[in-house]
Amino acid sequence: MPEINIDGKTYQVAAGKNLLQACQELKLQLPYFCWHPALDSVGSCRQCAVLMFQNDEDTRGRITMACMTAVADGQRFSIEASKAQKFRQLCIEATMTGHPHDCPVCEEAGECHLQDMTLISGHIERRFQGPKRTHKNQYLGPFINHEMNRCIACYRCVRYYRDYSGGTDLNVFASRNNVYFGRAEAGILDSEFSGNLVEVCPTGVFTDKTYSQHYSRKWDLQSSPAVCVHCSVGCNIFPAERDGILRRVTNRYHPDLNGHFLCDRGRFGYDFVNHAKRTEHAWQRNNSSQTTEQLTSQQALDSFSSYLGNTEQLLAIGSSRSSLENNFCLQSLVGAENFYSDNSAQLETQLHNLLCYYRDIQPSSDLKKLEASDAVLLIGADVTQSAPRIALSIRQMIKNAGIAKAATIGVAYWSAAEVQNIRQDLKSPLHIISNHSTRLDDVACSIDNSHPAQQLALINKICSYLSEDKSSDAEVSIQENSIAARAKAISQDLLRAEKPFIVTDIHAGQSVELFVASLKLSAILYRQNKHAGLICAVPWANSLGLALLNSRQQNLDSVLQRLEQRTVKTLVILETDLYRYCPTEKMDLLLADVANIIVLDHLITPSAEQADLLLPSASFAEQHGSWVNFEARLQNSVKCFTPAKQRRPAHRWLTANTPFHSIVKDLSGVADCLSDLPSLYSIQSADFHSARKTVRESGRTALHSYIDIKDIQPEIDLDSNYQHSQEGVASNLDASQSPAYIWSPGWNSSESLNQFQHSVSGAIQGAHPGLLLFAKGQADSTCVAENQPADSIKDPPADSKSLLRALPYQHIFADEELSSYVANIKQLSPTDSIKINALQAQRLGLVANQLLDYCFAAANGSLIENNQTQRTAALPLSIDDSIATGVVLLPALLLQRAAVSGDCWLKLAAIDSAAEESADA
Amino acid sequence: MKSQLKTLAKVLKHSFSSLDTVQYPEQQPYLAPRYRGRIVLTRDPDGVERCVACNLCATVCPVDCIALQKTELEDGRWIAQTFDINFARCIMCGFCEEACPTHAIQLTPDFEMAEYDRQNLLYRKEHLLIDGTGKYHDYNFYQISGKQIAGKAKGAADNELPPVDIKSLLP
Structure with missing residues (x-):
């Protein structure tokens, strides 16, 4: 452990960290803006300036940024030296020249990192009397309010939005004192994780619009440590109430689950508690x-x-x-x-399979381990829509190859800009096997959107590659792009990785064979590599x-x-x-x-x-x-x-x-x-x-x-x-x-988290991490999941060629019951449609946006009688070329509501609009 | 003996001095403009409510007798939807006036607030709001704040530059 000296006192600090992290762990008051525990250092805000001395004789010292200085044994620093203090004070004074006279009408006031840092750095009086710069605002959707005047150009928002959560539609424009953080043109933010901007922004540029609709200052809120109920991840949250109204939800740090970030369904889906349709008597x-x-x-x-x-x-x-x-x-x-x-019976069986699997074969893994993994195979799950926080973790996993590369040339993981520069396009492998394109496609190195039967063949092939002896690799020529070639590429990535992960999920209407096969695959992988992990999302908050x-x-x-x-x-x-x-x-x-x-x-x-x-x-x-x-x-x-x-x-x-x-x-x-x-x-x-x-x-x-x-x-x-x-x-x-x-004297914003932690990525003191019910898996015992044969997927009932395999597509704002009562969420949920690819549509003689009638067929081939309201149930067709031929996608809720047990098929028919009009008349 | 006489003389002398007792309520005492009595909510010079529901008065109140709820007008102004002061609790300390960033809440030289029913000591917004500017005639918060409201675009407040043209390449 390196020993460093700060202001005459000697401290032991953890190696491999930077000085700002060390100061936080020592609870020394050092201001910062651009550094964030999850976004790491770029050294742009110049707020964490300290005086660094060359050696014991050095009395002058030089100014250095704590967040960019790696701690090493024998270093000597001063936070309190007047030179460093003056520097920080002048920096924040310059930052504050353009900051508006807004605090009384700003949602952030009272929990504003800028307010806190201004006080900590000692800038208590405004000397600048000149005019203030102003910016126009943008409409960013129903969740986030934009007030650009307040910006202090710390770049946290774009670093979070683009680099961390993989969004593309928020960016920084213009230069020097004119920089502008927003979209190219006003519009709804595209990311499912946009709500975190509210907590990432150190001042009031991005604020919570839903909170503002029933606003209360932070100190007036009554909070408790709770768990989010909108999906199966169980992110830790602080719901906050005043006067019988749930005012907002904020993130509660859990090192192994949600970390610093929530998805928008969790953050903004709380209003069902205050809903007009709530029961009271x-x-x-x-x-x-x-x-x-x-x-x-x-x-x-x-x-x-x-x-x-x-x-x-x-x-x-x-x-x-x-x-x-x-x-x-x-x-x-x-x-x-x-x-x-x-x-449903099918879901129930899968959930019990999963419980058995956790108990008997492989212990469950958390999101922190997923973020540390170096290869992921995603099977069948559109996790961005069903359990969004998992997708955000997969995005972090992608960066590990770059971090490892940076480490080989001596660059620490926390130096974000340097690591990004070294990383360039280098990605840890993410392979996706799914029924349709997903939001993670932009970071995936291979995507397979084939028919479920082919997906199953691919997985089985991967299984056989994994279980084979690695030396017998020299196989006869494999056709490029064949299933065998793809399976080989994927299995090589999984075998090469130190901590490979399989990510899958259980949801209504999925092909069960695929799920069982992915459990089998995970079991084989785990038998070979004890660091391998399985993440399996389940339908709802307490399904398991x-x-x-x-x-x-x-x-x-x-x-x-x-x-x-x-x-x-x-x-x-x-x-x-x-x-x-x-x-x-x-x-x-x-x-x-x-x-x-x-x-x-x-x-x-x-x-x-x-x-x-x-x-x-x-x-x-x-x-x-x-x-x-x-x-x-x-x-x-x-x-x-x-x-x-x-x-x-x-x-x-x-x-x-x-x-x-x-x-x-x-x-x-x-x-x-x-x-x-x-x-x-x-x-x-x-x-x-x-x-x-x-x-x-x-x-x-x-x-x-x-x-x-x-x-x-x-x-x-x-x-x-x-x-x-x-x-x-x-x-x-x-x-x-x-x-x-989360509040501590002098630290009113959510950044005060560091006052509750022993180390920067450590748990909140006193917080119970929860009980892992199946922490120990025993690799040798057998399980239902593995015994079930999963070699083929049933063919569609033979009598009709026009039957298509019906599979669900999920949406973050459409599927979950409680959040669907919230007006803002409803506004963002897409209109239902039936999705098939262009080729299929051409074969069936259908065109996009055409209203379609549909009829379910059960596994034995008999058509399930449509109900009387088929006209109202008709859906428009939308073309999506990522879907395989022979597959039709329906909204997940609609498929669930159809209550067809087992696999189901669909017969499509265009509605004759002329006939319909005459019927209406 | 001497001191007793002296005392009697002193008492006697007081029967010729002027009275300190005031014949209230017929006779009203002089109260300085800065006397801390009944609290009012004032309006801008242009007649709009000054209170922006920032909650600072409620926060600073040592007896926690102010409660309010923020809402927004269509023009973008923050405003108090409800504003309650419990005068059964108020100690007229004037902290709220000091904390108020918009000069909305002011204490006035009026103390005649006795009630038979304690519930009547709750003053709601309609009881607090007056039609004038109170002690501060010219202050208009939204002229100083950077927040945009209808009728005051970005850059139109006092001491503000016009909005930045982010497409400009000029140095």
Whole structure:
């Protein structure tokens, strides 16, 4: 460990880092703008200037930038020397000459890195009286607000947007004092990760537009450490509330998962909590008087238990978007034999396959390991759309070849501009096998968008190459571009890599054979290389958790079957919408025959509208809960605020107020892997709790005065160590548990994260990383996944040549249920269309944008009867040449709703527009 | 004995001095313009509400008796959707006035705010807002701020250059 001397004190610092990182780890106050823990150093803002001395005799020293100086043994620096201080002060004074007089009307004020750094560097009075430069703003879409006047030209935004997240439509224009950061012309930002600009920008150029619509200063927000519910990655977030409204979501650093960045669905998809369609009261349908009556909480509980009195013909459906506790309470209330998941049979099998695989063959991997990998094979998954944060990690993996090259000539990884210069076009290999073009195509070194049958052949070939002895490589001439050649190229990359990764996912409508084959491939790879990893995204936030509880594998297909057989008298639906899994008319018919429908949900979904008894449950932000993410990491999400009116967590409806801790205790007994669960919720014997509100919260005695001028006592949270008030230890002083918000004296912005970490890329002090349920894999045991034959994909039913294999295409803003309630997200979700390639369209005599009628065919070749509303279900055709012939792509939700079990085919037909018009007339 | 007489004389003398007691409310005391009494919200010289809902008054308030919610007008101005002051709590310290960057919130020489019902001590925005500029007649925040609003384009505020033409190649 190098020993360096700063201002007369000797410190031991970690080798291989730069001085700014070292100063942060030592908690020395050194200002910076352009450096960012994930973007590293370019040395352009001149804020982290320190005095560096040549040797012990040197008294003059020279100014150097800390972020560009590698630490080495025996160095001597001064941060406090007046020369260095003066330099920093003058630099920021020059930066501030053009900064507008805007703070009162700026969303960033109060958590502004520029404000903090101006104070730290000692520039407290403006001397410059000249005119300020101004810039025109651009419209950048529904999420991000642009105010260019405030720019200090640190270049962080383009470095993040272009270099880190791979966006292309944000850039820097013009030169010197005129530089402009924006798009070539105003328009919606293209990247799925644009929201991170808000946190990356050290001042208020890019601010959160959705937050501004119900704005509150940072210090007025009540926050808690929670987990995102919009996909299976389980990114750590801080939801922030004031006055019963969830105001925004910001990133909560988790070194192994989301790091510093979230996707836009996670950051901006929170508004469903405040939605006009949220449930607030218990309602009961009175069939005799044709009315709906509002119940008190007690009446609702009584009514609920009377409905459940008869357990015969009872059926309960759990939820992949609800916490483990809620599902567990429902399961123990109705009994495991009556408990069904909201996954189709196919999904349920795959999820159990994956759990088995994690348990028996290969332990799961996290995103940090993925970012460190040096070759990735992506199979079948469009992760940018289904679990976006994984795609961002794959983009970081691409850079590893360049970093390794830079290291060979002695350039450290943190010197971002140098590494980029050395890297040029050098990329770590990413091979994509997918049904259509994906957002990662620009960094991939090979892309295979062939028919699923060919994809499967390719994977099987790769498997055989991997399992072969490497010495028998000298094979007879392989035709170029043949499957064998491609398989060989991919398997060579995988074998050459030190840490190869397979990335795949489970989603509705996928070809199961491909998924099973990719698990098999990963197993073979892992047998050869213990550093190999598997990342497998699953459909929703708690899909794996639900699968873990639902060991009987009772699924939605059997639910539909039982509904069709009319053997259900009482149906309990927990936070899921059946209309997403079944055509509307069919579902209406099925539900019409159920005598009692009880729905627990926090939104009035189409299913909730059918309820005979509606119990208003709480959203993720209003309850404690555990979630199992794609890698079987069990994380707890802490309640942020108290649910209003009759809303309460579903587990409190289901168990009539059993204390949360006894639920957790019971739950931990369900499976061996859950036995450590109570440690996530341990109430320490500490004297003090942590405060969810900041010390500087305002308006405490006025906020609710319009209701009653007497102060209202804050709710006391008995279930956690966090309190709904300012009372308790401020987050920066309590290192025993995850902070409820990120703030430290002098560090008001999200950059204050460095005050909570021991090292620059280390975990937040006290934060629980979550429990990995299957941390140890045993390579020798067998698993279902491997035993299943996956040699061929079923041919389409022979009788009709016009049948096309139907596969889903996903979209980040269209597929997920909760975020689809949010207006801003809806605005960005694409219009549904049917996608085939041009050749296919020509063969079928179809043209782009033509309205198409479609009809599903089941595996046995019989056409599934189309419902009556086929005209409204007609979709326009769009041509996408990346799709293989014989394949048709449908919106994922639409395919899911078709509820065709197993593989499905589609018959397309053009709608005769003239006939339709006459029919309308 | 001597001191007792002296005391009596002193007391006697006071019966001829002028009265300090004021016949309030018939007789009103003089209150200086800077007296810290009832709080008002003022308007710009052009008649628009000055408050931009920046929350600084609420933050600085030692008894946390100010609560407000920001919203935006169609012309781009920030404005308070609600602005509540709980005068049952207010200690008239004047910090809010000091913190206010737009001279919107001002304390006035009026202290006659007694109520029979404590709920009436909650002053909402309509009770606080006055039609004038208060003590500061000329200040207009949006003329100084760089934020663009309808009727004041980029570069049109005081002491601002016209917007940069990023396509210009001139040095």
